[in-house]
Amino acid sequence: MNADPMINSEVNTKSSDKSLEAMRHFSEQYAKRTGTYFCTESSVTAVVIEGLAKHKDELGAPLCPCRHYEDKEAEVSAAYWNCPCVPMRERKECHCMLFLTSDNEFACERQDISLETIKEVRESMG
Numbered sequence: 001m002n003a004d005p006m007i008n009s010e011v012n013t014k015s016s017d018k019s020l021e022a023m024r025h026f027s028e029q030y031a032k033r034t035g036t037y038f039c040t041e042s043s044v045t046a047v048v049i050e051g052l053a054k055h056k057d058e059l060g061a062p063l064c065p066c067r068h069y070e071d072k073e074a075e076v077s078a079a080y081w082n083c084p085c086v087p088m089r090e091r092k093e094c095h096c097m098l099f100l101t102s103d104n105e106f107a108c109e110r111q112d113i114s115l116e117t118i119k120e121v122r123e124s125m126g
C-alpha cells in the first residue's frame with residue numbers, strides 16, 4: 001500500500017497484485033453465491049475489478065468504482081457503496097455490470113475470470 005494518497009489517486013496508477021487478486025476472487029465467489037454472471041464483454045468485468053482493487057488500495061475498502069464521489073473517505077464510512085453495495089445485496093442491482101442476473105441480455109455463462117485477462121485489459125488501456 002502506498003502512504004501517499006496523491007500518488008494513489010492518479011488516474012494511471014495500477015492496483016497492487018494483492019488487491020487485484022483479492023477482488024478477482026471476491027467477484028467469482030460472490031457471483032456464484034448470488035447466482036449472477038459476468039458480462040459477455042470481459043473487458044467490462046476486468047475494468048470494474050481493477051477499479052475495486054484500486055479503491056481497496058487507496059481507501060482500504062472496495063468502494064464502487066462506477067460512481068463519482070465528492071468525498072471518498074466519507075463514502076467508505078457510510079458503507080452504502082462498498083462492494084457489494086446495498087442495491088446489489090437487496091435487489092441484485094449492479095449498475096457496474098459486474099454481477100448480472102441471467103435474464104440480462106449482457107450476461108454470459110461465466111462466473112470466473114483469470115488474473116491474466118484482467119491484466120491484459122489493463123495493459124491495453126494503458
Ligand code: SF4
Nearest residue numbers: 064083085088094095
Ligand atoms: S454496483 Fe454495487 S455490486 Fe456492482 S460493482 Fe458497484 S458496488 Fe459492486
